[in-house]
Amino acid sequence: MLIYLISSLFRVVELAILIECILSWFIHDRNNTFMAILQSFxxxxxxPFRYIQERFIGxxxxxxSPIFALVALDILKPIVIRLIIGVGLI
Known part of the structure; x- marks a missing residue:
């Protein structure tokens, strides 16, 4: 159950990043409430990934940075799940 919850949380974050990327091409209004909520998330x-991008390929x-973030999340998810299994939280 806990692993499913963690996997779902990672999926929600990944989808939020993808949705923001796609909508940023179409919605340019800075006062858009949905985009403001999405960006605050x-x-x-x-x-941190924007900082790395500006620092090395400015x-x-x-x-x-969304590509970097999605790759990092894909790397981090199995590590977190293995840690939870190893600690015995499930």
């Missing part, structure tokens, strides 16, 4: 996750014309 995803920005803490994307901010003059890139597109924001690839």
């Amino acid at each position: 995803t920005e803490p996750i994307l901010r 003059n890139l014309p597109i924001d690839i």
Whole structure:
């Protein structure tokens, strides 16, 4: 049950990042409530990757931090699940 919950949480975060990426191409209104809520959820996750992108490939014309974040989440998910199994929380 706990593993399912953790997997679902990772999936929600991944979907939120993907939805924000897609909608950012179409919704440019900074006062849009849905985008503001979505960005308040995803920005803490994307901010470190944006910093890395600006630091190492600063003059890139597109924001690839969501790609970095999704890869990191894919790496982190099995690690977290194995830690939960190893600690015996399930």
